[in-house]
Amino acid sequence: MKTRRTRGTTVTAYLFLTPALLGLFFITIFPMIGVIAISLTNWTGLEPPVFTGLGNFREIFTTDFYFAKSVAATLYFALGAVISGIIYAFTVALLLNRKIPGRGFWRSVFFIPYIVPSIGSCIVWSWMYESNFGVFNYFLHLVGINKIQWLQSGTFAVPSLIVMTVWGMGSMIVIFLAGLQNVPRTYLEAVEIDGGNTWHKFRHITIPMMTPVIFYNFLMSMITNLQVFVPAYALTKGEPSGRSLFMVFLIYREGFMQNNFGHASALSLIFFIFIAALTAVIFATSKKWMFYEGE
Amino acid sequence: MKKLKYVLALAFVLIAASAFAAKIEITYMAWYNTTESEAADIQKTLDKFNTSQDKIHVTMIAVSRADYETKLNTMAAAKQLPDTCIMAEPMTIRYAAAGLLADMGGVYKPDEAPLKSLAFTYKGKTVGYSCADEVLLVYYNKKMFDDAKVAYPPASADKAWTWKEFVAAAKKLTKDQNGKTPNDAGFDPNNIVTFGADFNRLSWMWPVLAVSNGGGVMSPDGQRLLIGTPESIEALQAIADLYVKDHVAPSIGDKNNMPSLDVNLLTGKVAMATSGQWEIGVSLKNSLKDGLVYGVGVLPKMKKAVTYNTGGPFVAFGSSKNLDAAKAFVKWMSDESNGWDLITGGIWMPVSAKWYANETVMRKWADNDIHPPFAQYKTAVIDYAMKNAVQVPWYYFPSYDKLDTLINSGITDVWNGNVTAKDYINGILPQVQKLFDENRPK
Numbered sequence: 001m002k003t004r005r006t007r008g009t010t011v012t013a014y015l016f017l018t019p020a021l022l023g024l025f026f027i028t029i030f031p032m033i034g035v036i037a038i039s040l041t042n043w044t045g046l047e048p049p050v051f052t053g054l055g056n057f058r059e060i061f062t063t064d065f066y067f068a069k070s071v072a073a074t075l076y077f078a079l080g081a082v083i084s085g086i087i088y089a090f091t092v093a094l095l096l097n098r099k100i101p102g103r104g105f106w107r108s109v110f111f112i113p114y115i116v117p118s119i120g121s122c123i124v125w126s127w128m129y130e131s132n133f134g135v136f137n138y139f140l141h142l143v144g145i146n147k148i149q150w151l152q153s154g155t156f157a158v159p160s161l162i163v164m165t166v167w168g169m170g171s172m173i174v175i176f177l178a179g180l181q182n183v184p185r186t187y188l189e190a191v192e193i194d195g196g197n198t199w200h201k202f203r204h205i206t207i208p209m210m211t212p213v214i215f216y217n218f219l220m221s222m223i224t225n226l227q228v229f230v231p232a233y234a235l236t237k238g239e240p241s242g243r244s245l246f247m248v249f250l251i252y253r254e255g256f257m258q259n260n261f262g263h264a265s266a267l268s269l270i271f272f273i274f275i276a277a278l279t280a281v282i283f284a285t286s287k288k289w290m291f292y293e294g295e
Numbered sequence: 296m297k298k299l300k301y302v303l304a305l306a307f308v309l310i311a312a313s314a315f316a317a318k319i320e321i322t323y324m325a326w327y328n329t330t331e332s333e334a335a336d337i338q339k340t341l342d343k344f345n346t347s348q349d350k351i352h353v354t355m356i357a358v359s360r361a362d363y364e365t366k367l368n369t370m371a372a373a374k375q376l377p378d379t380c381i382m383a384e385p386m387t388i389r390y391a392a393a394g395l396l397a398d399m400g401g402v403y404k405p406d407e408a409p410l411k412s413l414a415f416t417y418k419g420k421t422v423g424y425s426c427a428d429e430v431l432l433v434y435y436n437k438k439m440f441d442d443a444k445v446a447y448p449p450a451s452a453d454k455a456w457t458w459k460e461f462v463a464a465a466k467k468l469t470k471d472q473n474g475k476t477p478n479d480a481g482f483d484p485n486n487i488v489t490f491g492a493d494f495n496r497l498s499w500m501w502p503v504l505a506v507s508n509g510g511g512v513m514s515p516d517g518q519r520l521l522i523g524t525p526e527s528i529e530a531l532q533a534i535a536d537l538y539v540k541d542h543v544a545p546s547i548g549d550k551n552n553m554p555s556l557d558v559n560l561l562t563g564k565v566a567m568a569t570s571g572q573w574e575i576g577v578s579l580k581n582s583l584k585d586g587l588v589y590g591v592g593v594l595p596k597m598k599k600a601v602t603y604n605t606g607g608p609f610v611a612f613g614s615s616k617n618l619d620a621a622k623a624f625v626k627w628m629s630d631e632s633n634g635w636d637l638i639t640g641g642i643w644m645p646v647s648a649k650w651y652a653n654e655t656v657m658r659k660w661a662d663n664d665i666h667p668p669f670a671q672y673k674t675a676v677i678d679y680a681m682k683n684a685v686q687v688p689w690y691y692f693p694s695y696d697k698l699d700t701l702i703n704s705g706i707t708d709v710w711n712g713n714v715t716a717k718d719y720i721n722g723i724l725p726q727v728q729k730l731f732d733e734n735r736p737k
Contacts, residue, residue, distance in 0.1 A: 044393065045368055045369075045371050045372030046371050046372075046389070046390065046393035046395060047393045047394075063726075063729070065701060065704070065723075065726045066704070130552050131548050131549055131552050132549065132552050132553070133552075146485050149546065149548030149549070151548075152546075152547060152548030152551060152707065153548065153711075154707070154708065154711075154713070239707060240547075240707035240708075240711075241704065241705035241706070241707045241708045242704055242705060253700075256364070256365040256368055256369065257364050257365065257368070257696070258694070258696060258697050258700070259368055259371075259386075259389065261372065
């Protein structure tokens, strides 16, 4: 039997939780329920919705002209950005973890891109990618190579966007750096005593000890980059020929530009389920390659 | 005495309040392209309306052009539409088909109505008229033609160049870094410094050549899809070949990165280019002080001389609680006197027939320092617009934007020569046909 004091504590706890619960309901759960409901209709935003059951989902998997293109573009971008981002950030973190002159300065330099507003960085990068006067083609011209249509070529558009995205991964560098500083020195010294070299220390101590951090960065980066929107919105509009028609941009275009809110909601749900499933797979397989000191 | 003061003050407040209350409040949504100062200019026009009468007060909702469709669609979904707005052309008939736009047919007296060619219509109902008349033309740098000893593009439709003549002229005007043309041996297509021709490949603009060839996107009644016809495919391939085969046009990537039309002509990057009438006031006038001497001509033809006409419409929403006031405001906005600076400044052409009635009235708006010489402008632009213009299908087809997006979804590959026009169009045709059938007015 609860005492009056316990009941009072419970009430107080719920009172304090109320704002958070209200926020969770109105900002997260309620819109999600709305998306599910809208996805079962042909709502255009202009006329009253008509219930169509699973029609939107059937259409997406059978006749939607853009869906397959968008999935391919999104996966290509996300995998490219995540893999190159992790290699880039881990390499930079390793360098910044060494005792180099001006280490604090360099750490700031590599972090700054992360705090630059993404629209701003997109505009600056678009100038660097500009085919006639851009700095990249200027250097190519200096060494006698013909200019490249960075953002307009089917071959180079997505890789160009990946490079731009990887440049902005300053936070990943910081997280890797924090992880590296937690690798116990005693283990590294033990390798040295056993006659191991730098490679042995990296391969057998640093990498295994860093797997939880790599896992975290991999997972978060994958989720973030699957939801890429700004480069497609600000720079390419899905071009050239749909190669940068990323899923979130497609959802935005279908819903807010072309009044297919039902279709866009169905796309959102499919995409949500895909990301959730992918996250579950990454979690499930992580036990096989992730090392925890306590295990 | 004190009481009298109170009574007078109260009377003043009541009179002021009643005067204010007597005004019907409506809203007008408009876009600004690059800077919010454009919105300030629009506000000046609204101020003029607000002071011109004492019955209606209009408030502006200014929205960035980039976000305009999103904003309007969101407002429609939330049932918070403004009373009036300027509408993006491709979505106009979709809103009409959903029953959201008011019938503007009976608003104008016969002698003041805008041209029929500027009417956005759905199932016989006129839902708006373009704010301006705009047509597609050819602009060229006169000096470059003189230097290359090439005749200027014709300034009247009856003398329009054939496509073959257009390409031949473009080849003589194109120069690589060694001064060679595509007709010369050793021409280097990778290092062209002057492009002879830039036929605009904007998604809604390029089909004008298909129309000229007897094809197009669809029939003028919006009932038959024409994009898959041999005539449309031939026109698309011809435009692509300007870069791929003839080496007279910039690649689509280079084109997207080029500066404005006036700078392209002034710097000799391009010798002639197709674009809209608005370029006279938006772009070309800016380089006149730097010595640009340009001319204007009609588009080249494949079978018949034809151009597109367009212009975003002013509309009133049926949901307006003050529909009569909203219509009155739209009508007022259509009056040329309220956009006179834009008209004499070369950005707009008038919308009503009275400004095309005779040479005297035409000269009032087109014979000035900004426009090209009147004799040339009259035949190449005014007569061309009156006799040879056909509507872009967004004047009558619902969801033209969806069709346009689909048709052009992979067209970069055609422009770059990775796929032929025939293979490309045939590849997407079933999807285009399906979308067309779903949206065709029935």
